[in-house]
Amino acid sequence: MAELDINDAVMTTRLDAVVNWGRKNSLWPMPFGVACCAIEFMSMMSSKYDLSRFGAEAMRFSPRQSDMMLVLGTITNKMAPVLRTIYAQMAEPKWVISVGVCASSGGMYRTYATLQGIDRIIPVDVYVPGCPPRPESIIYGVMKLQEQIEKESLSMRKDHIARFYESLERQDALQAAKGLTSQQTIREMLMDAGERGVGTIF
Amino acid sequence: MAHPASPFLSVLILLLVAAVTAAAILVLSGWVLPMLKPNNPQEAKLRVYECGVPPVQSGARHKYSVKFYLTAMLFILFDVEAAFLLPWAVNFKTALWTFGAMLSFMATLLVGFIYAWGKGAFEWER
Numbered sequence A: 001m002a003e004l005d006i007n008d009a010v011m012t013t014r015l016d017a018v019v020n021w022g023r024k025n026s027l028w029p030m031p032f033g034v035a036c037c038a039i040e041f042m043s044m045m046s047s048k049y050d051l052s053r054f055g056a057e058a059m060r061f062s063p064r065q066s067d068m069m070l071v072l073g074t075i076t077n078k079m080a081p082v083l084r085t086i087y088a089q090m091a092e093p094k095w096v097i098s099v100g101v102c103a104s105s106g107g108m109y110r111t112y113a114t115l116q117g118i119d120r121i122i123p124v125d126v127y128v129p130g131c132p133p134r135p136e137s138i139i140y141g142v143m144k145l146q147e148q149i150e151k152e153s154l155s156m157r158k159d160h161i162a163r164f165y166e167s168l169e170r171q172d173a174l175q176a177a178k179g180l181t182s183q184q185t186i187r188e189m190l191m192d193a194g195e196r197g198v199g200t201i202f
Numbered sequence B: 001m002a003h004p005a006s007p008f009l010s011v012l013i014l015l016l017v018a019a020v021t022a023a024a025i026l027v028l029s030g031w032v033l034p035m036l037k038p039n040n041p042q043e044a045k046l047r048v049y050e051c052g053v054p055p056v057q058s059g060a061r062h063k064y065s066v067k068f069y070l071t072a073m074l075f076i077l078f079d080v081e082a083a084f085l086l087p088w089a090v091n092f093k094t095a096l097w098t099f100g101a102m103l104s105f106m107a108t109l110l111v112g113f114i115y116a117w118g119k120g121a122f123e124w125e126r
Helices: A015-024 A037-045 A080-089 A100-105 A135-151 A154-178 A182-196 B006-036 B067-090 B096-119
Strands: A029-033 A068-072 A095-099 A126-128
Touching (some): A037 A068, A068 A100, A095 A135, A100 A126, B067 B096
Parallel strands (some): A095 A126
16 A cells, blocks of 8 residues: 655645635725726726726625725825724725825825825825826736735734724824814824824824 | 334424524524634724714614604695696686586695694794
C-alpha cells in the first residue's frame, strides 16, 4: 500500500486568506452620491459596465446592509457629520472608495464651505481620480480595493474601524461639553488636528 | 399485518424526523449561529436611520390632530360639487331628468354637509 502524503490530501491556508477571499468577492456597495460622480456610478452599476462581474452585485441604499461605501461627489462641511454617521452605521468590516477629485481633495471647490478631502474625517482605502471619473476608472478603483483586501490582515482592519469609533466618541463628548452643533464640532476637531500636524480626526 | 399500529409506524418516524429537524433549525439559528457571528454594537450604529441626520423624534407612532379629517371632508364636499356642477351648467339643456339627477346628487352632498355642520366643522376658532 502506497504511503499517503498529507500534502496531497489536505490543503492548508491562513484564515486571513480564506476570509479575505470571501470578503473581496462579496462587496456590497453603497452609493453616497452627492454630485455628478453619482451619475457615472449609475452607469457603472447598470448593464453596460456592470460592476456585478466583480462580485459587487447587491447595491444597497441603507448603510446597515452594505460594506463598501463609494463617496461620489463634493462633501461640504455641512455634510461632514452626516458622512461620519453613515460610515459609522455601516456593517463591519467596511471599506471606503473616494470617487472623484471633490471627495478626494475638495477638487476645484477650494472654499471655506467644502471639506478638503473626506480622508480628513473618515478612513479612505482607495482614491479614484477624475472629474467625474469614467465608469472604467471606478471599476479599476474597486479592483484595486479587492487587491488590497486580499493582502490585509483581519485584526488590523478591526483596529482600523475601532479607531474610527473612538474618534466618534471624542466627537460626541466634545459636542456635549461645548454645546456645539455637529458641524462646529468637526471643524474644531479638524483645527485641533491641524495644529498638531495630523490632518485627520480619527 | 402483524400489529394494527404498524401501517402508521412510518408516519410516526416522519413526525419524529420533522420535529427533530425543526428543533435543530431553531436551536442553530437562534442560539448557535448568533454566538458565531461578529457583534460590535455602537451607539451610532444603533441609532435610528435618518440618512445620517439626528432623528427629530423617537418613533413614528404618535397622535396627530383629527381636524384634518373634517377639513378633508369639506374639501371633497365642495370640490366635487364644483367639479360636477360647472360642466353640467355649461352643457345644460332643458331636459328634466338631468335636472333631477343633479338635484339628487346635491341632496346626497347636502347630507354630508349637514353631518359636517353637526360635527362643528365650521367653527374655525377652537
